[in-house]
Amino acid sequence: MSDIFADTSGWAELIDSTLPSHSLAAKIYRQTRQPKNKIITTNYIITELVALLTNPLRIHRKKTIEFIDSLKASPHIEIVHIDAILDASQQINEPHAMEMKYTIANLPRQKTQALADVTL
Helix, strand or coil: CCCEECCHHHHHHHHCCCCCCHHHHHHHHHHHCCCCCCEEEEHHHHHHHHHHHHCCCCCCHHHHHHHHHHHHHCCCEEEECCCHHHHHHCCCCCCCHHHHHHHEEECCCCCEEEHHHHCC
16 A cells, blocks of 8 residues: 545544444554555644544544644654644643644734635
8 A cells, every 4th residue: 555645534534433434444544554655634634633523523632632642643644734833833731722723823924813714
């Protein structure tokens, strides 16, 4: 298997065993985790995934954070940063920090907009 691109629903199927394609997602994930292969995704997909896992899937916040952190730490996952400032600038520890960290972009002029406002 070669490199693959993972979108929001693929990650959701992997983390939530109650979803219909969980087994297939897990199989593909295991097959792709080979030394020369990468799973490619984006920071925007991670943003969308956090929202999906929070509601409607209602995955526990701790599990969501652990999953996102494992993606970021994995040598088999490449996260393409559509806006690198987005991930690096949100170092906060509030109750909804996880959602905020992945959904707020600080633009070069210090103007803050919602992620949807800056997505093309």
